[in-house]
Amino acid sequence: xxxxxxxxxxxxxxxxxxxxxxxxxxxxxxxxxxxxxxxxxxxxxxxxxxxxxxxxxxxxxxxxxxxxxxxxxxxxxxxxxxxxxxxxxxxxxxxxxxxxxxxxxxxxxxxxxxxxxxxxxxxxxxxxxxxxxxxxxxxxxxxxxxxxxxxxxxxxxxxxxxxxxxxxxxxxxxxxxxxxxxxxxxxxxxxxxxxxxxxxxxxxxxxxxxxxxxxxxxxxxxxxxxxxxxxxxxxxxxxxxxxxxxxxxxxxxxxxxxxxxxxxxxxxxxxxxxxxxxxxxxxxxxxxxxxxxxxxxxxxxxxxxxxxxxxxxxxxxxxxxxxxxxxxxxxxxxx
Amino acid sequence: xxxxxxxxxxxxxxxxxxxxxxxxxxxxxxxxxxxxxxxxxxxxxxxxxxxxxxxxxxxxxxxxxxxxxxxxxxxxxxxxxxxxxxxxxxxxxxxxxxxxxxxxxxxxxxxxxxxxxxxxxxxxxxxxxxxxxxxxxxxxxxxxxxxxxxxxxxxxxxxxxxxxxxxxxxxxxxxxxxxxxxxxxxxxxxxxxxxxxxxxxxxxxxxxxxxxxxxxxxxxxxxxxxxxxxxxxxxxxxxxxxxxxxxxxxxxxxxxxxxxxxxxxxxxxxxxxxxxxxxxxxxxxxxxxxxxxxxxxxxxxxxxxxxxxxxxxxxxxxxxxxxxxxxxxxxxxxxxxxxxxxxxxxxxxxxxxxxxxxxxxxxxxxxxxxxxxxxxxxxxxxxxxxxxxxxxxxxxxxxxxxxxxxxxxxxxxxxxxx
Numbered sequence: 001x002x003x004x005x006x007x008x009x010x011x012x013x014x015x016x017x018x019x020x021x022x023x024x025x026x027x028x029x030x031x032x033x034x035x036x037x038x039x040x041x042x043x044x045x046x047x048x049x050x051x052x053x054x055x056x057x058x059x060x061x062x063x064x065x066x067x068x069x070x071x072x073x074x075x076x077x078x079x080x081x082x083x084x085x086x087x088x089x090x091x092x093x094x095x096x097x098x099x100x101x102x103x104x105x106x107x108x109x110x111x112x113x114x115x116x117x118x119x120x121x122x123x124x125x126x127x128x129x130x131x132x133x134x135x136x137x138x139x140x141x142x143x144x145x146x147x148x149x150x151x152x153x154x155x156x157x158x159x160x161x162x163x164x165x166x167x168x169x170x171x172x173x174x175x176x177x178x179x180x181x182x183x184x185x186x187x188x189x190x191x192x193x194x195x196x197x198x199x200x201x202x203x204x205x206x207x208x209x210x211x212x213x214x215x216x217x218x219x220x221x222x223x224x225x226x227x228x229x230x231x232x233x234x235x236x237x238x239x240x241x242x243x244x245x246x247x248x249x250x251x252x253x254x255x256x257x258x259x260x261x262x263x264x265x266x267x268x269x270x271x272x273x274x275x276x277x278x279x280x281x282x283x284x285x286x287x288x289x290x291x292x293x294x295x296x297x298x299x300x301x302x303x304x305x306x307x308x309x310x311x312x313x314x315x316x317x318x319x320x321x322x323x324x325x326x327x328x329x330x331x332x333x334x335x
Numbered sequence: 336x337x338x339x340x341x342x343x344x345x346x347x348x349x350x351x352x353x354x355x356x357x358x359x360x361x362x363x364x365x366x367x368x369x370x371x372x373x374x375x376x377x378x379x380x381x382x383x384x385x386x387x388x389x390x391x392x393x394x395x396x397x398x399x400x401x402x403x404x405x406x407x408x409x410x411x412x413x414x415x416x417x418x419x420x421x422x423x424x425x426x427x428x429x430x431x432x433x434x435x436x437x438x439x440x441x442x443x444x445x446x447x448x449x450x451x452x453x454x455x456x457x458x459x460x461x462x463x464x465x466x467x468x469x470x471x472x473x474x475x476x477x478x479x480x481x482x483x484x485x486x487x488x489x490x491x492x493x494x495x496x497x498x499x500x501x502x503x504x505x506x507x508x509x510x511x512x513x514x515x516x517x518x519x520x521x522x523x524x525x526x527x528x529x530x531x532x533x534x535x536x537x538x539x540x541x542x543x544x545x546x547x548x549x550x551x552x553x554x555x556x557x558x559x560x561x562x563x564x565x566x567x568x569x570x571x572x573x574x575x576x577x578x579x580x581x582x583x584x585x586x587x588x589x590x591x592x593x594x595x596x597x598x599x600x601x602x603x604x605x606x607x608x609x610x611x612x613x614x615x616x617x618x619x620x621x622x623x624x625x626x627x628x629x630x631x632x633x634x635x636x637x638x639x640x641x642x643x644x645x646x647x648x649x650x651x652x653x654x655x656x657x658x659x660x661x662x663x664x665x666x667x668x669x670x671x672x673x674x675x676x677x678x679x680x681x682x683x684x685x686x687x688x689x690x691x692x693x694x695x696x697x698x699x700x701x702x703x704x705x706x707x708x709x710x711x712x713x714x715x716x717x718x719x720x721x722x723x724x725x726x727x728x729x730x731x732x733x734x735x736x737x738x739x740x741x742x743x744x745x746x747x748x749x750x751x752x753x
Contacts, residue, residue: 157655160612160648225693228684291670293678293697293711299658301650302691302717309684309691316743318681322698323708323735325679330700 018068019115021052024103027193029258030112041067044106045078058082058107066098066113073098073113082107134251140200143207147179148172150214179206189256198255209248216240225298228307234296238276246272357514361467362479365516367450370418371471372399372428372442372508374406377415387470387509387522388418388442391543392452397442398539399508400523401433404440405628408433408556418444421477432545435560436567436625437493437538438523440508441546453510455536456517460484466498466513468531470506470522478506482531484519491623492571492597492634495532496520502531561704564625564633564732568707571634572737580748586615587753588716588724590640591745597622598636611648612656616641625732631674633707633732637667638745641725650720657715657723661693666711667729675709676700684717690751691717698738710738718751 021042023032034052036042043050047061054063060080067074074097077084083092087103087110096104098113105111133139155171156163183202190198217237224233249268257264309315372388375381386403390396397418407414407430416428426446433440460466461484468480482500498511502525511520511533520533575594583592583600593600600619606612618639624632641660645653666678680697694714701707712728728745730738 157652158659160652160656161609162611230682288677289672290677291668291675293666293680293695293699295662295678295680295682295695295697297658297661297682297693297695299654299661299693299715301654301720303650303720305684305691305717307684309686311686312743312747315683315685315694316696316739316746318683318696319698319710319735319739322679322681322696323700326676326698326700329679330676330702 018073019100019113019118021066022112022114023052023054024110024112027258029193029195036066036068036073038068041065044111045080054107054109056107056109059109063106071097073115075104075111080106134204135198135201137200140203140207143204143211144176144179147207147211148176150211151175154214175210179203179210182206186252186256189252193256194258196255201255202252205248205251209244209251213241213244216244221298222300222304225300226304226306228309230296230298233298238279242272242276245275358467358479358481361512361514361516362469365450365453365469365510365512366421366477367448368453369450369469369477369509370397370420371474371477371505372397372403373417373419374404375415375417377413383414385471385474385505386507387505389469389508389510389518390448390450390452391455391518391539395444395446395448396431396452396543396546397428397444398510398521398542399440399442400521400534401435401438401440402523402626403508404430404433404442405626408560409628416442418442420448420450422449430556432542433556433560434538434542435563435627437534438626439521439534439538439542441542453512454517455540456513456515456519459535460513460519462486464513466500466511466519468498468500468502468506468509468511468522468533470502470509472503472505474505480506482511482529487535488532490596490599492595492621493623494535494538495523495623496535498531498533499529500531501525501529557703560627561707564704564707565734567625568634568733568737572733572741575636576740576744580744582748583617584752585617585640585724586642586644586722587751588640588642589748589750589752590617590724590726591619591638591748593619594636595621606646611646612653613644613646614641615644627732628674630669630671635668635729635731637730638726638728641727642722643725644722653721653723657725660725661695661713661715664713664725664727666697666713666727668709668711668731670699670709674702676702678709678711685714685746688747688750690749692746692749693717694746696742701732704732706734707732708735708738709733710742712742712746714746714749716749716751724749 018036018038021034021036022030025031034042042052043062043065044052044054045061045063046054046059050062060082062078063080064078064084065076067076074095075084077094084096085092085105086096087105100115100118101112103110103112152168152172155168183199183206186202187197187199190196220233220236224230246269249271250265253264253268254261368390370388372386373382374384376383383406384403386399388397388399391398404416407416416430417425418428419425426444428442428444431441431443464484466482466484468482470478472478480500480502482498485497485499488495488497502522506522509522510518511522513519518536520535521539522531523534524532526532581592581594582589598619598621600617602617604615616639621634621636625634627633643653643657676699678697678699680695682695685692685694692714694712697711699709709731710733714726716724726749728742730741
């Protein structure tokens with residue numbers, strides 16, 4: 001052991017490692033980090049002899065210098081054309097002392113200072129991340145074939161012709177292509193705002209929504225028939241569709257934006273309701289007169305008939321009610 | 336001997352000569368009593384439709400067809416009536432009354448007319464009797480057409496004379512005379528090639544007998560039409576429902592068949608080689624709907640049974656296909672927004688006689704003819720996994736009570752008999 005080494009005075013950590021300068025993008029996300037050197041100032045500008053080179057046309061070739069002084073870390077304007085400012089301030093400074101989290105502005109670039117002892121939030125427990133299960137890589141591998149299978153089944157159910165594989169394949173390809181494109185667009189948005197593509201997650205979300213909507217429709221269709229509740233099917237379908245739409249948007253948005261979850265949920269809900277309103281408006285805008293009857297009806301195999309139905313005499317007793325509805329409609333149209 | 340020969344010769348030459356004189360004399364004697372009837376658009380004073388009519392009284396009463404003047408009944412503010420006599424004189428006409436069931440209209444003019452009132456024949460003609468029809472075909476001028484009386488149509492709800500002679504558009508409302516010059520019928524329709532139809536003159540007599548003094552205002556005509564339609568549908572519905580509905584068998588089902596001699600039925604079956612489904616169909620329709628106006632008829636009874644059988648299709652696909660057929664069924668009844676309301680519909684599971692159905696019932700009203708309705712019933716059977724009977728019934732212009740009675744009897748008569 002060498003006692004001399006032990007006796008050597010230890011420099012304070014702040015002096016040795018003064019901290020980090022962060023270059024922020026438009027959304028306040030960190031685009032680049034640079035560690036400050038205790039002994040040499042950090043030069044910032046457009047010129048290539050700087051320590052931090054900024055491609056901002058409003059920044060001077062030698063714009064400012066960040067250095068350690070007796071009063072801490074400070075930024076010094078090097079007589080630049082456009083000056084040095086605090087984040088949202090209009091007051092030009094020649095020198096600014098940087099405390100933790102101080103954001104300075106030069107040209108259109110923002111720099112943030114954080115000292116080395118800056119305290120970071122506690123580590124999140126792995127299980128508490130709610131979206132984690134969505135990110136499992138095997139999910140899209142399971143869900144995409146499931147969606148394809150469901151689409152093929154629906155197509156098969158819709159036709160009365162002999163099965164032709166090419167036709168079936170074509171019918172199945174369309175929704176898969178749609179998922180691929182849709183997820184691609186969201187992945188692009190993720191890359192722009194969240195810095196990761198996450199294509200698989202977006203495929204998972206889109207597949208779940210598509211499959212969910214299809215299954216919901218099927219379920220309501222069969223329930224409507226089984227329990228003789230045709231009238232309830234369309235409103236429930238609209239409600240379920242809106243909820244699924246909102247969940248779909250929320251899921252995608254969560255992977256694209258750092259905004260709080262509550263605000264994301266709110267905007268997803270609003271967007272989905274907006275779509276619902278638009279669809280309803282389209283219904284209202286159609287020609288109010290129709291020479292053909294308009295109705296919604298379900299017909300399923302006899303095995304699914306749970307409600308035994310009403311005697312025909314009672315069924316035809318509904319005519320006076322229909323007539324009352326007509327009278328109302330006629331009175332309204334007369335007004 | 337010479338005298339006898341002369342008489343024989345005379346007898347031989349007599350019929351054609353007599354006939355020639357007949358037609359000429361008839362035309363000369365009656366031409367001033369027959370007019371062209373024009374419906375004019377008020378603002379442009381141009382012809383909207385033309386027909387014929389004939390004088391039946393010294394007070395200027397003229398008989399024509401309802402369908403000639405129908406536009407005026409629906410839009411009195413937009414149209415007016417005018418007669419044009421054989422000598423070119425013209426004048427305004429007033430619409431007094433209509434018989435919408437038999438397609439007749441009673442008109443009147445105040446202007447003195449040169450023709451004499453035509454006499455109405457008291458006796459119907461004999462089968463094979465020669466008749467002479469007058470009118471103005473295709474606006475070509477007054478024409479006389481010779482034809483033969485072939486009795487009344489038996490497959491019709493309404494009396495109609497079968498006249499073998501060329502009646503053409505524009506002759507509607509003109510008289511058909513016997514050889515004495517008395518009116519036996521009113522030209523009303525053509526079935527093409529020498530096939531003409533006339534309204535028997537007894538209905539003209541009834542319309543004249545109902546003549547009210549003073550004449551009812553125009554708005555009451557709609558009321559008259561509504562009353563006539565209501566009474567008429569009551570008559571034929573009672574007739575149809577007096578006994579159990581006639582039935583036919585369709586692949587194991589008993590279904591309503593030809594319900595009356597005024598209803599015609601056709602059948603066919605289809606199987607597309609690419610499809611796994613087979614269809615057997617029977618459709619029936621009443622033959623003489625009542626003309627109310629352009630694109631609006633009343634009194635129609637139409638129904639169709641379609642049996643769909645799966646050929647290796649499977650139950651789920653069969654029922655899915657039928658669901659779509661039921662959702663997009665053709666209800667046959669057209670309609671214009673200013674005449675009828677929208678349909679109000681209700682659907683449900685129905686217990687029939689040993690058979691369950693999924694059924695839709697739709698009703699709509701007439702905007703100007705109160706208490707008259709169109710009704711549509713659609714039903715699909717739910718008794719077998721491999722076949723479905725889809726039946727469609729449409730009635731136009733019936734009372735609310737008959738809109739319930741007839742479809743109910745119709746649905747209840749459907750049975751599974753195998």
